[in-house]
Amino acid sequence: MTLLDFARGPALAWSLYILFFGSLLRLVGVLLARKHVDLSQPRNADTLGDSVRTVFTRFWFKPEFRASTLFITLIGYAMHIGLAVVVLLFVPHILFISKLSGLSWGGLPNDTIMLAGAITLAALVAMWVRRLQNPLMQAISNWEDHLALFITGLPVLTGMMAYGHLFQDYPTLLAIHILSVELLFVWFPFGKLFHAVMWIPTRFKLGAHFSRRGVKA
Amino acid sequence: MTVDMQLFEKFAGMIPALAERAQPPHMSDAERVEKARATFLANIDADMASEMESCIHCGHCADACHYYVPTQDPKYAPVRKFELLKRVYRRELSPLRWLHRLYTEDINADDLRKWQELVYDSCTECGRCAMICPMGINIAGMVNVMRQGLANAGIIPAEMMAMEQEQGAHGSIFGVGPTEMEQIVQDLSRKQGVEIPLNRDRADILVTTSGLDLLLYNDVLIATARIMNHLGESWTLRSDGFEAANFGLLSGYEKVQKAASERLIRAAEACGATTVIIPECGHAYPSMRWDAANLHGRQLPFRVLAISEYLGQKVKSGQLKLTPPGQGQEGHFPRSLQTRPPFGFDRRAPLGAGGTRSRLPRDGVAWRNELVLRRRRGCLPDRYRRRTAPEGLRYQDRAGRCHGRRFGGGHLRQLPAELHGGRAAGAVGQEHRIPGGTGGRGAAGNHALIKDQHHD
Ligand code: SF4
Ligand code: SF4
Numbered sequence: 007m008t009l010l011d012f013a014r015g016p017a018l019a020w021s022l023y024i025l026f027f028g029s030l031l032r033l034v035g036v037l038l039a040r041k042h043v044d045l046s047q048p049r050n051a052d053t054l055g056d057s058v059r060t061v062f063t064r065f066w067f068k069p070e071f072r073a074s075t076l077f078i079t080l081i082g083y084a085m086h087i088g089l090a091v092v093v094l095l096f097v098p099h100i101l102f103i104s105k106l107s108g109l110s111w112g113g114l115p116n117d118t119i120m121l122a123g124a125i126t127l128a129a130l131v132a133m134w135v136r137r138l139q140n141p142l143m144q145a146i147s148n149w150e151d152h153l154a155l156f157i158t159g160l161p162v163l164t165g166m167m168a169y170g171h172l173f174q175d176y177p178t179l180l181a182i183h184i185l186s187v188e189l190l191f192v193w194f195p196f197g198k199l200f201h202a203v204m205w206i207p208t209r210f211k212l213g214a215h216f217s218r219r220g221v222k223a
Numbered sequence: 224m225t226v227d228m229q230l231f232e233k234f235a236g237m238i239p240a241l242a243e244r245a246q247p248p249h250m251s252d253a254e255r256v257e258k259a260r261a262t263f264l265a266n267i268d269a270d271m272a273s274e275m276e277s278c279i280h281c282g283h284c285a286d287a288c289h290y291y292v293p294t295q296d297p298k299y300a301p302v303r304k305f306e307l308l309k310r311v312y313r314r315e316l317s318p319l320r321w322l323h324r325l326y327t328e329d330i331n332a333d334d335l336r337k338w339q340e341l342v343y344d345s346c347t348e349c350g351r352c353a354m355i356c357p358m359g360i361n362i363a364g365m366v367n368v369m370r371q372g373l374a375n376a377g378i379i380p381a382e383m384m385a386m387e388q389e390q391g392a393h394g395s396i397f398g399v400g401p402t403e404m405e406q407i408v409q410d411l412s413r414k415q416g417v418e419i420p421l422n423r424d425r426a427d428i429l430v431t432t433s434g435l436d437l438l439l440y441n442d443v444l445i446a447t448a449r450i451m452n453h454l455g456e457s458w459t460l461r462s463d464g465f466e467a468a469n470f471g472l473l474s475g476y477e478k479v480q481k482a483a484s485e486r487l488i489r490a491a492e493a494c495g496a497t498t499v500i501i502p503e504c505g506h507a508y509p510s511m512r513w514d515a516a517n518l519h520g521r522q523l524p525f526r527v528l529a530i531s532e533y534l535g536q537k538v539k540s541g542q543l544k545l546t547p548p549g550q551g552q553e554g555h556f557p558r559s560l561q562t563r564p565p566f567g568f569d570r571r572a573p574l575g576a577g578g579t580r581s582r583l584p585r586d587g588v589a590w591r592n593e594l595v596l597r598r599r600r601g602c603l604p605d606r607y608r609r610r611t612a613p614e615g616l617r618y619q620d621r622a623g624r625c626h627g628r629r630f631g632g633g634h635l636r637q638l639p640a641e642l643h644g645g646r647a648a649g650a651v652g653q654e655h656r657i658p659g660g661t662g663g664r665g666a667a668g669n670h671a672l673i674k675d676q677h678h679d
Contacts, residue, residue: 036318039268041270046522079357140282198278208358219513
């Protein structure tokens with residue numbers, strides 16, 4: 007079995023199992039945690055609308071916080087959107103997903119994808135430099151934060167290298183690229199990358215909490 | 224608002240001496256850690272679990288925190304304030320605890336001591352950080368659980384411990400128990416010529432107050448009485464349940480919190496009150512409005528209103544008329560009522576010392592001076608400087624804080640002067656200047672910030 011066969015075969019299957027069952031374990035464990043019944047008289051009994059609204063309003067900061075958060079928010083968006091474009095709109099990725107799931111859609115030209123990849127990488131580097139340089143970020147960062155950036159950046163970097171046929175050995179580069187994606191799958195349920203799932207229930211709960219008390223979240 | 228400055232100075236002088244009255248519990252370090260851990264575990268619920276699983280360490284919350292913004296000291300980052308809770312959660316409750324235990328450090332007694340400063344002296348539980356967090360994490364709620372853990376471990380600032388112990392043991396604050404309260408109220412009523420119904424058997428409204436207001440800021444009580452009488456309400460003050468301040472909530476010591484709220488519940492039930500009015504006090508309100516029923520174990524048979532909320536309703540219904548703009552003085556209300564219920568969040572809530580005054584700081588005066596100096600030196604971003612720069616160092620009188628809220632077309636500060644003793648001063652007081660005093664934004668600035676009101 008070549009490295010590429012391994013990456014495309016058992017490694018892919020196992021990483022997907024871990025991704026799925028690990029995520030399920032974490033999500034269900036959190037959602038099923040004990041709830042405290044609140045006996046105080048609610049200001050709003052029907053909190054659903056506000057809860058859903060909070061899930062979406064937190065996509066952008068409130069105007070008061072603009073000066074302090076604009077730059078890093080834009081970088082965050084550059085990273086997330088760039089990554090989504092690369093993952094979902096690169097034609098070979100679409101073919102790969104289509105083989106697994108049967109779903110298919112149109113992609114973007116390769117040059118555009120490379121540009122998106124470069125933007126993603128640049129944003130990740132900027133986030134990492136900020137984490138290393140800014141005294142506040144230094145104080146609140148731990149190894150998991152650095153690992154999350156690394157694990158996110160690696161598939162983008164290896165993918166761009168494979169596409170550019172750097173170092174000539176395409177099958178090995180491709181295998182490394184696929185393995186790096188699998189590393190992300192495996193780590194996803196266990197580290198902070200899982201925020202990609204948690205943002206929905208957490209924002210929703212905050213919205214419900216504040217709505218119950220009559221506060222605009 | 225008139226304040227007896229001699230009495231005020233005497234009071235201020237008493238604060239440092241409070242520490243000597245505290246009786247710290249004797250516990251081994253291991254016991255302290257176990258108590259804190261048990262408290263954390265008992266209080267973490269599904270919401271907190273979800274929050275602790277979500278934090279991305281982005282640091283945005285620091286930019287909302289009035290301890291971090293003026294100091295730029297990373298230790299004040301809100302996300303750090305609940306770290307011990309998170310460590311216990313990750314090791315003992317998280318669905319991934321088997322993994323987290325491998326690399327998440329356990330808590331120890333030194334950690335608890337270190338975090339005391341962060342959760343008591345460096346957080347007012349104002350909730351501002353929850354408004355910026357992209358993940359929607361309610362840090363103030365977790366800081367409160369941190370306080371509960373530390374309180375059960377006996378690691379409370381000594382001054383606060385003294386207050387909490389006095390309220391727990393005697394139900395009094397600054398020595399004002401039922402007998403003293405009756406005496407003060409009767410004296411006030413006689414001297415000011417205002418009827419204050421005391422210990423009525425039946426009343427629709429139970430008005431509560433606080434030892435500090437009775438001793439020092441009793442214009443507040445007189446103004447409240449005038450307004451209640453003016454409105455023709457059936458109301459009473461009761462000596463068996465008058466103290467709204469709750470040092471149990473403030474310190475995190477739940478037993479005392481419950482005992483204090485139970486007193487008010489019993490007094491309200493005894494007179495059949497359908498409404499309990501809470502005076503201006505940032506922690507008294509959430510204690511009664513949100514926590515009391517849960518500690519009591521069932522819904523309360525009355526509604527709980529902050530005094531300003533009650534007045535606002537009266538203004539809206541037309542029962543209270545406001546004087547035209549410009550003829551009144553500015554008022555103010557605690558930030559915790561801005562950023563938390565009942566009023567809805569004013570995102571422009573000031574970075575000021577108003578909220579910090581509700582704690583009993585050991586170095587609070589120095590800290591607030593520093594805060595003001597930093598502002599004056601321009602260490603704050605423009606948007607804050609514009610809104611917070613004091614024209615002189617100004618001490619914001621506690622009594623003047625309550626009523627800075629706009630209801631409909633008018634403002635509570637425009638309540639008719641005759642309702643507060645002929646001095647136009649919010650409903651219950653006005654700002655008092657003390658040259659060289661400390662911190663705090665002027666109340667005036669506050670009004671420019673008030674928007675997004677919540678109406679009942
Ligand atoms: S803003 Fe929210 S997600 Fe970001 S560090 Fe603070 S608590 Fe964590
Ligand atoms: S609740 Fe207020 S004081 Fe406490 S950490 Fe958050 S912003 Fe700072």
